Amino acid sequence: xxxxxxxxxxxxxxxxxxxxxxxxxxxxxxxxxxxxxxxxxxxxxxxxxxxxxxxxxxxxxxxxxxxxxxxxxxxxxxxxxxxxxxxxxxxxxxxxxxxxxxxxxxxxxxxxxxxxxxxxxxxxxxxxxxxxxxxxxxxxxxxxxxxxxxxxxxxxxxxxxxxxxxxxxxxxxxxxxxxxxxxxxxxxxxxxxxxxxxxxxxx
Amino acid sequence: xxxxxxxxxxxxxxxxxxxxxxxxxxxxxxxxxxxxxxxxxxxxxxxxxxxxxxxxxxxxxxxxxxxxxxxxxxxxxxxxxxxxxxxxxxxxxxxxxxxxxxxxxxxxxxxxxxxxxxxxxxxxxxxxxxxxxxxxxxxxxxxxxxxxxxxxxxxxxxxxxxxxxxxxxxxxxxxxxxxxxxxxxxxxxxxxxxxxxxxxxxx
Amino acid sequence: xxxxxxxxxxxxxxxxxxxxxxxxxxxxxxxxxxxxxxxxxxxxxxxxxxxxxxxxxxxxxxxxxxxxxxxxxxxxxxxxxxxxxxxxxxxxxxxxxxxxxxxxxxxxxxxxxxxxxxxxxxxxxxxxxxxxxxxxxxxxxxxxxxxxxxxxxxxxxxxxxxxxxxxxxxxxxxxxxxxxxxxxxxxxxxxxxxxxxxxxxxx
Numbered sequence: 264x265x266x267x268x269x270x271x272x273x274x275x276x277x278x279x280x281x282x283x284x285x286x287x288x289x290x291x292x293x294x295x296x297x298x299x300x301x302x303x304x305x306x307x308x309x310x311x312x313x314x315x316x317x318x319x320x321x322x323x324x325x326x327x328x329x330x331x332x333x334x335x336x337x338x339x340x341x342x343x344x345x346x347x348x349x350x351x352x353x354x355x356x357x358x359x360x361x362x363x364x365x366x367x368x369x370x371x372x373x374x375x376x377x378x379x380x381x382x383x384x385x386x387x388x389x390x391x392x393x394x395x396x397x398x399x400x401x402x403x404x405x406x407x408x409x410x411x412x413x414x415x416x417x418x419x420x421x422x423x424x425x426x427x428x429x430x431x432x433x434x435x436x437x438x439x440x441x442x443x444x445x446x447x448x449x450x451x452x453x454x455x456x457x458x459x460x461x462x463x464x465x466x
Numbered sequence: 467x468x469x470x471x472x473x474x475x476x477x478x479x480x481x482x483x484x485x486x487x488x489x490x491x492x493x494x495x496x497x498x499x500x501x502x503x504x505x506x507x508x509x510x511x512x513x514x515x516x517x518x519x520x521x522x523x524x525x526x527x528x529x530x531x532x533x534x535x536x537x538x539x540x541x542x543x544x545x546x547x548x549x550x551x552x553x554x555x556x557x558x559x560x561x562x563x564x565x566x567x568x569x570x571x572x573x574x575x576x577x578x579x580x581x582x583x584x585x586x587x588x589x590x591x592x593x594x595x596x597x598x599x600x601x602x603x604x605x606x607x608x609x610x611x612x613x614x615x616x617x618x619x620x621x622x623x624x625x626x627x628x629x630x631x632x633x634x635x636x637x638x639x640x641x642x643x644x645x646x647x648x649x650x651x652x653x654x655x656x657x658x659x660x661x662x663x664x665x666x667x668x669x
Numbered sequence: 670x671x672x673x674x675x676x677x678x679x680x681x682x683x684x685x686x687x688x689x690x691x692x693x694x695x696x697x698x699x700x701x702x703x704x705x706x707x708x709x710x711x712x713x714x715x716x717x718x719x720x721x722x723x724x725x726x727x728x729x730x731x732x733x734x735x736x737x738x739x740x741x742x743x744x745x746x747x748x749x750x751x752x753x754x755x756x757x758x759x760x761x762x763x764x765x766x767x768x769x770x771x772x773x774x775x776x777x778x779x780x781x782x783x784x785x786x787x788x789x790x791x792x793x794x795x796x797x798x799x800x801x802x803x804x805x806x807x808x809x810x811x812x813x814x815x816x817x818x819x820x821x822x823x824x825x826x827x828x829x830x831x832x833x834x835x836x837x838x839x840x841x842x843x844x845x846x847x848x849x850x851x852x853x854x855x856x857x858x859x860x861x862x863x864x865x866x867x868x869x870x871x872x
Binding site for chain 3 (some may be wrong): 490496
Binding site (some may be wrong): 268311312313314316373375376378379382393397400401402404405407411412413416 | 671690693694695696698699702703713720723724726727730734781803804806807
């Protein structure tokens, strides 16, 4: 079940990468690259820093194929504004929730410090989108947007805390996933956001 | 022979990095950094994701010295427009062809899935140039340009397929190299390109 | 002592990351991310390329906590222009000097080639700031600025050379640290800089 959610999240993130490529008028290869880095960038950095190499998509290439296919399909899907406006944000929230939980659990299974496991969850959820934006020449949206990374932080924290105090991982997984999803959907629905740090340097 | 082509490709990529630095008015250190990351960036990411660490230039520092030297020489070379206009694109095509083949073979030698080996070939060929452009504050050219990455994809695919069906690696190497080179040179000569995915979001 | 200087450098680099986030009006999470990547980015790339994984902050999470705390404190500190104008550049020079020496020594302790150890020192010192600038959508300052990376290069070189010819590491450490610090402070004081490579391509 979690594996399927993971694949679902991969596809959804790939769609968001491909759409960003479309906004920048990239060519077919650009669409593929943006789709793939958005989908697997977070998990890649997680595995690299944890030393869990080769990284997950080298071991299980289905992630790459899925992300590429989702990127290509997006070129057609992009014409349906309904899908983008309604479906994509919700699917993206589900992908984010899944990724932050999976990232945290993968780190925990490697025996790292709990605070590092939380960080790995957040990184898995948001880093792909950050690379996507950097490749598009923009300041990453996640550094500016309404409670996106914060939802990943909540989900990863809930997962890690429950995994440490409860026997078994199932409850921690679902509680983490649902809490991240709930916060992200609430942020979308009511436009919640973190305070902005405005600082005009005189340098 | 392949080792010498690899060094040649490294030097050529370093030149293209240094020229990009010149267009951005970077200082001497900036020229060196751009030269080096363009030359070794692709192979570095390949080795990191494959878990083949320490990465290749830590084991064999000649790559670093060569890229640095090529970057410095470029400051003088840059005055010769003829070199840039005529020689550089062709040399760059040869570097690309070499890198995609070497990347694919290095991945194969580590026993990964064939589709991953193809990806590693493409990554070795194009990722250095992507970092170069990101450091210069631009959307990577390779995501927009005429059949650049596609040539790497062709070369890596030919190499991997032939390496799997034929005994010995020599024929796979040369066929991969020549097919990538031919497609890239054809793309330069006749301005061939992939279709662009134009998508104006209403968000 | 070196460990404390390392923590000091981490905090100072985090402050510079958070200030950059403030100039870009990022939200609270953006401030944290910029603070953390600036503080630990260089050491992370060093450890990744050396294959010394999991990277240092996975093993010792105090770096992450310190960088996050320094980033948050900065939001208040930012109001004191005196701190920024006078204290920060000098503290940053000390951080840079410490990082380049620590990076070089860590590489040496893993038995790499001396030229690679020097590069690792420079990378540890400057790469965090480069990621900071890329995330802010700017061409990295370090590629353009007055003798910043060059100070790291001097410090790392002095450290590596002395570590190879002298018994014990203490003298190499302090000589490297002081030489990098001296050059950086001199560059700030007298506005010293490297020549710029200006090249207007006709492409």
